[in-house]
Amino acid sequence: MRVALIQMTASDDPGANLVSTLKDVRTAASEGAGLVLTPEVTNCVSASRARQQNVLQRQDDDATLAALRDLAAELGVWLNIGSLALKTDDPDGRFANRSFLIAPDGRIAAWYDKIHMFDVVISDTESYRESAGYRPGDRAVLARTDIGAIGLTVCYDMRFPSLYRQLSQAGAQILLAPSAFSPVTGAAHWEGLLRARAIECGAYVLAAAQCGSHPATEGKARRTWGHSLAVSPWGEVLYDGGDAPGIGYVDVDLAQVDDARGKVPSLQHDRDFGPPT
Numbered sequence: 001m002r003v004a005l006i007q008m009t010a011s012d013d014p015g016a017n018l019v020s021t022l023k024d025v026r027t028a029a030s031e032g033a034g035l036v037l038t039p040e041v042t043n044c045v046s047a048s049r050a051r052q053q054n055v056l057q058r059q060d061d062d063a064t065l066a067a068l069r070d071l072a073a074e075l076g077v078w079l080n081i082g083s084l085a086l087k088t089d090d091p092d093g094r095f096a097n098r099s100f101l102i103a104p105d106g107r108i109a110a111w112y113d114k115i116h117m118f119d120v121v122i123s124d125t126e127s128y129r130e131s132a133g134y135r136p137g138d139r140a141v142l143a144r145t146d147i148g149a150i151g152l153t154v155c156y157d158m159r160f161p162s163l164y165r166q167l168s169q170a171g172a173q174i175l176l177a178p179s180a181f182s183p184v185t186g187a188a189h190w191e192g193l194l195r196a197r198a199i200e201c202g203a204y205v206l207a208a209a210q211c212g213s214h215p216a217t218e219g220k221a222r223r224t225w226g227h228s229l230a231v232s233p234w235g236e237v238l239y240d241g242g243d244a245p246g247i248g249y250v251d252v253d254l255a256q257v258d259d260a261r262g263k264v265p266s267l268q269h270d271r272d273f274g275p276p277t
Contacts, residue, residue, distance in 0.1 A: 001034045001035060001147055001148075001251070001252045001253075002031075002032045002033045002034055002035075002249055002250075002251055002252075003033060003034070003035045003036075003037065003206060003230070003249065003250050003251075003252050004028030004029075004031065004033035004035070004036045004037065004247055004248070004249055005037050005206060005207075005208040005228040005230060005239065005241060005247065005248045005249075005250070006021070006024045006025070006028065006036065006037060006038045006039070006208055006228075006247050007039065007208060007209055007210075007211050007226055007228040007241040007242075007244070007245055007246050007247070007248070008020065008021070008024070008038070008039060008042070008210060008211070008245050009210065009211055009212040009213070009214055009215075009224075009245050010039070010041065010042060010043070010044065010045040010210060010214060011044075011045065011214055011215040011216070011217075012044055012045060012046035012048070012051050012052075012055065012214070012215070012216050012217050012218065012219075013044075013055070013215075013217065014043040014044050014055055014056075014063065014064055015063070017042065017043055017044065017064070018043070018063065018064050018067055021038060021042055021064070021068065022067060022068070022071055024038075024247055025038075025068065025071055025072075025075070025077075025079065026071070026075070027247060028077075028247055028249075029075040029076075029077050031247075031249060032249075033077060033249065034077055034078060034147060035077065035078040035079075035080070035147060035252075036077055036078070036079045036080070037079075037080045037082065037176065037178065037206055037208040038079075038080065038081055038082045038178065038208055039082040039083075039178045039179060039180060039208045039209050039210045039228075040082045040083045040097070040099075040154055040155050040178045040179050040180040040209075040210060041082075041083055041084070041085050041097070041180055041210070042064065042081055042082055042083065042084060043056075043062070043064040043084045043085060044056060044085050045180060045210060045214040045222055045224070046085075046214075046216060046218070046219060046222075047216070047219045047220045047221075047222050048216070048218040048219030048220075049132075049133050050218060050219075051216075051217060051218040051219060052085060052095065052133065053087075053093075056085050056086060056087050056095060057086065057087060058086060058087045058088070058089075059084075059086050059096075059098070062084060062086060064081075064084060065081065065084060065100065068081055068102060069102055069106045069107075069108070070106060072102040072103070072104060072106050073104065073105055073106030075104075076104045077104055078101070078102070078103065078104060078109075078145065078147055079101075079102040080099065080100070080101050080102070080150075080152075080176055080178065080208075081099065081100040081102065082099060082154070082176075082178025082179075082208055083097050083098055083099045083100075083114065083154050083178055084098055084100070085097060085134075086098055088135065090135055092135070094131075094132075094133060094134055094135040095133055095134050095135070096113050096134065096135065096137075097113065097114040097130075097134045097154060098111055098112065098113050098114075099111065099112045099113075099114070099152050099153075099154050099176070099178060101143050101145075101150060101152065103145070109143050109145060110141050110142075110143035110150075110152060111141070111152075112137065112139075112140075112141035112152035112153070112154070113135075113136070113137025113138075113139075114134070114136065114137055114153075114154035114155065114156070114157060115136050115137045115138065115139075115140075115153075115157060115160075115163065116136065116156045116157050116159070116160055116163075117129075117130040117131035117134060117136050117156065118130040118155065118156040119131050120185075122182060122184050122185065123184070126182070126184065128182070130156075140163060140166055140167055140170075142167055142170050142171065142172055144171070148173045148174050148252075148254050149170075149171040149172050149173050149174070150172065150173075150174045150175075150176060151164070151167030151168070151170075151172035151174070151175045151176065151203075152176055153167075153175060153176060153177050154177070154178055154179070155177065155178065155179040155180060155181060157177065158177050158179075158193045158194060158197055158207075159193060161196070161197065161200060164197045164200065164201050164203075165200065165201060165267070167201075168200075168201035168202070168203050168267055169267050172201070172203055173203055173204065173254050173257045174203060174204045174206060174252065174254075175197060175198075175201060175203050175204065175205045175206070176206055176207070177194065177197075177205060177206070177207040178207065178208050178209070179207055179208075179209045179210070179224075179225075180209070180210040180222075180224045181209060181210075181224055181225040182223075182224070182225065183223050183224065183225045185225075186224075186225025186226075186227065187225070190225055190227060190229070191227070191229060191237065191240075194207055194229050194231050195231050195235045195237065196235075197231075198231040198232065198233060198234075198235050199234070199235040200266070201233075201267065202233045202234075202257060202260035202261040202264065202266075202267065203233050203257055203260075204230070204231065204232060204233055204252055204256075204257065205229075205230075205231040206229075206230050206231075206250075206252075207228060207229045207230075208228050209224065209225065209226050209227060209228040209229075209241065210224040210226070211224055211225065211226025211227070211228075211241070211243055211244065211245060212224065212226065212243065212244070212245070225243075226241060226242060226243040226244070227240055227241055227242060227243065228240070228241030228248060229241070230248070230250040232256060232260075233256050233257045233259070233260035233261070234256070234259075234260050238250045
């Protein structure tokens with residue numbers, strides 16, 4: 001199966017982002033991709049809560065989701081919308097950071113709310129508190145499809161190996177990690193984390209990413225690392241998207257999952273142990 005990883009520099013204008021996303025998905029399908037991946041917050045990259053309140057929609061009203069569902073059905077491809085920032089009915093007004101797996105008939109085959117929130121202090125001038133604007137999910141999601149068993153995760157989740165291990169022990173062969181990664185942590189940790197998750201799980205890890213400096217109508221412009229990555233079940237980097245928008249392609253062979261897990265069956269070797277003393 002051919003997989004396309006779309007790397008983009010989304011702005012805080014969902015309408016403009018949708019135009020470029022539709023174009024990229026069409027291009028990917030025309031190049032033979034059966035599974036197309038977009039990054040985290042495909043519809044809107046913004047550090048301004050006020051801007052998000054003005055432009056984001058609830059799931060049932062979201063134009064990006066509706067248009068991409070229609071396009072997946074038109075093209076007959078599987079599509080992972082890495083995530084969409086969506087309004088919710090939560091009393092505290094926080095958004096959802098929600099990933100969607102769209103089937104070739106346009107239906108939502110699975111959806112997943114990012115569990116782990118990016119609440120970090122990178123430096124004196126760079127900090128994030130994702131939980132202030134987004135509410136975390138509380139369930140792992142594995143989609144069993146005719147192209148393989150696919151585990152859904154988003155960005156910061158990759159720092160929590162137990163999530164990936166549980167998905168893999170439940171049968172995941174492909175682990176998706178769409179991202180909008182910080183340039184500082186990206187340079188230090190991005191490849192190492194993704195390769196580690198692939199090696200530990202004996203699974204493909206596919207991470208479509210945001211990149212560059214994101215145009216902002218309101219608030220501070222964000223920068224993201226890029227370097228969309230595809231890693232084999234043996235830990236080999238199959239594709240690195242660099243730091244510019246574009247589309248990368250890899251061929252996924254699920255027999256390689258069986259081969260890696262047969263050589264090192266560590267998913268079967270868990271042991272109970274007591275806490276540190």
